[in-house]
Structures are given as C-alpha cells and as structure tokens.
Amino acid sequence: MIRNINFQSSMIRKMTVLAEKYNAINLAQGFPEHTKTEIINMAVRSIRDDHNQYTVTDGLPILRKKIAEKLKVERGIDISYENLIITCGASEAIMAAVIGNVSSNANVVIIEPAYENYIPAVKLVNANIKTIALTHNILNLKELENSFSVGSFLMLNTPHNPTGKVFSYDELSNIAKIIKEREGYVIVDETYEYLIYSKKHYSIASFDGMLERAITVGSFSKTYSITGWRLGYVYGKDKLMNNVRNVHDYLTICAPAPFQYAALEMLDLPEKYYKDFVESYKIRRNFISKEIKSLGFTFNIPDGAYYIFAELPKRIKSNDMEFCMDLVKNAGVALVPGSSFYNLDGGNRFVRFSFSKEIYSLKKAMKRLKAYLK
Numbered sequence: 001m002i003r004n005i006n007f008q009s010s011m012i013r014k015m016t017v018l019a020e021k022y023n024a025i026n027l028a029q030g031f032p033e034h035t036k037t038e039i040i041n042m043a044v045r046s047i048r049d050d051h052n053q054y055t056v057t058d059g060l061p062i063l064r065k066k067i068a069e070k071l072k073v074e075r076g077i078d079i080s081y082e083n084l085i086i087t088c089g090a091s092e093a094i095m096a097a098v099i100g101n102v103s104s105n106a107n108v109v110i111i112e113p114a115y116e117n118y119i120p121a122v123k124l125v126n127a128n129i130k131t132i133a134l135t136h137n138i139l140n141l142k143e144l145e146n147s148f149s150v151g152s153f154l155m156l157n158t159p160h161n162p163t164g165k166v167f168s169y170d171e172l173s174n175i176a177k178i179i180k181e182r183e184g185y186v187i188v189d190e191t192y193e194y195l196i197y198s199k200k201h202y203s204i205a206s207f208d209g210m211l212e213r214a215i216t217v218g219s220f221s222k223t224y225s226i227t228g229w230r231l232g233y234v235y236g237k238d239k240l241m242n243n244v245r246n247v248h249d250y251l252t253i254c255a256p257a258p259f260q261y262a263a264l265e266m267l268d269l270p271e272k273y274y275k276d277f278v279e280s281y282k283i284r285r286n287f288i289s290k291e292i293k294s295l296g297f298t299f300n301i302p303d304g305a306y307y308i309f310a311e312l313p314k315r316i317k318s319n320d321m322e323f324c325m326d327l328v329k330n331a332g333v334a335l336v337p338g339s340s341f342y343n344l345d346g347g348n349r350f351v352r353f354s355f356s357k358e359i360y361s362l363k364k365a366m367k368r369l370k371a372y373l374k
C-alpha cells in the first residue's frame, strides 16, 4: 500500500517557484545572490585536482578533525572527529537525526514559529508533536516544562529562523536543566551560528551534561554563501551518532566530495572574513528594518540570521497567504506567509522577509513594496 504523507510541500520553496514565474525579487527563500570568487576558486581547484569520487560515508577525516578542533577552540566542546559526520547540508543532518533517533512513540517538542523542515521530519517517523510558543521572542519555560515528558526530544534552533532570536546563556541553561531532569534529548540547529549582530552564540552541547543529550547540526551554506553546494555536519555522542550514521549512509552515501575538499580551505579563511560577512548583513538588516517599520510592519529586530518575522500592518485586512500571493503576482516581491512556520494554527498575520539578497535588490524590493502598499 502506498503511504499517505500528511504534510504539504515547503511553502518557502513554493514561493521561490512563484518568484521565478512572476519575475519577482525573492525575499522568501534565504539564499544570497553571489559567492565570493576566492570560495568559488576553492571548489574549481578541487574538481580540477580530481577529488570527484565518493569519500567515506562520514566524510573526509581531515575535514572532520578540523571541525572538531574548531569546536574545541570556539565552543569548548570536546568531541572526537569520529562522532562528527559531514552531511548534504543541515537539512539532511536534521532528517537523519530525527529518522535515526526519534521513535514513533516519542514526544517531540517544537518551538513555534519553527523552521519549516522540523515538522515534516517528525511526521515522517510518526512521533507526537507538541508545540510551544515563542511569543514576542520569549520562550515560556513553564510551557516547556509542562510539555516535555520523560525521554522527549526538543527541536531547538539558535540563531532562530524565522525570528532572528539568539537564545541567551541563561535561557539555554534553563532549557538544559529541563532536558536533563526529564532524561530527554535535543536536536539543535545552529545553521546561523556565525551570523550574529548582537549577543553571543552558545551551543547547548557545551553545557554541563548536555553533550550526551544533544545532536548538534551545523551548515556551510549560509556562512560561506554556498547554499547550492549542500554541505553541513552533525555531531553528538556514540549511540545517537551511530543512528544518524546509519541513515546518512543509506540516504546519500556521502556529502559532495569536491566541496568537502574546498571546505578544508574555507575553514582557513581569516577572522576578517567572518567580520565582513556579519557587517555586510548588518547593513542590510538595518536598511530593511527601517523600511518595513515605516510601512507599519511590527517585529523584533533580529539578533542573528537573516530574516525578519513581521506582523502585517493593521490596515491590511488580508491574511498572510492572501497577502503573499497577491504581492508576488502584482508587486513582484516574494515573501513567506507566516503560517508556514506553524504546525496547525498561527502566524496568519505574519510574513517572513529574508534580507539575504544584495542591498541593491533589497532597495528595489522595498520600492516595489512601498508602491504596492500606497
């Protein structure tokens, strides 16, 4: 019998298709317009050097060792490279972490709004979804405590997509306490760990007693503007990682080999690269925040990542879906309807703006949005 999969295809990706159809500026899906020439050259060199065949399933040992070393220096996390796997993006890592470790009778707590991929992953394994709300960017710990039964999993994302929230040290400490008390686990998505404008990024795996309870996912996509290369990684402790490895092995065999070699070089980029990267997005964040605020959208200014989750101005009577569909068709600007970040209800007065595009594209998009809202 054919299985009945009970979730829709991604609204983020659908909006990209519509953006192409209507020749709209794509502020929906989070990807940049360009990659730095020096990074392109790393991949070109790698292909020319004939690194074009499968690597071992876990990924190049030398790359895994380099990432493990970085984790030790930057986050104080002591993990053997043997417990770190290179994946086809954070997306595959999240899927493999859930499929490999979450049993069908487990409870999985999801903080809403949530990045679109988490709910389908949990639905694929038929586990129970419990949602809790991030209201005005505040996580209600009592609510987490109440929904997190013994042996539950939490899907955590910091810096957070779509709100740009960066979870503080104290918040993560409190979350860790609940997870340990209930002998649960966390799958933490740190895709935007290097895109922080204010505050500091902390990995929950670095908190006392949490390395055994965390599966941490990282990505090269956003930090190096290479979302199409499909390169990410995942690490954790033995049993959890054995389960991830088994799924990864049969799902993809390995991440793209030439890009793994290129990643070796990327990890040697100087500190200045990361500073310039953040600075260039800060300019875009400030620009778009000012523009949409003047149009009546309300939102928290993001501390990290490259999204703004904004409430529609009161004078707009249509819901998120109607607004986004009309906007892409008639104004040539693609956004993501807020309800895409919720399992059942919620978000229908919100839209997500991505400011991953170049400043000239953002300026053009804002001009179109202003004209449309006049």
Ligand SMILES: Cc1ncc(COP(=O)(O)O)c(C=O)c1O
Pocket: 030, 088, 089, 090, 091, 092, 115, 157, 160, 161, 189, 191, 218, 219, 220, 221, 227, 230, 231, 232
């Ligand atoms: C929070 C979050 N996690 C994961 C991903 C997917 O990342 P990757 O390209 O590494 O698969 C994205 C992409 O937008 C994201 O926003």
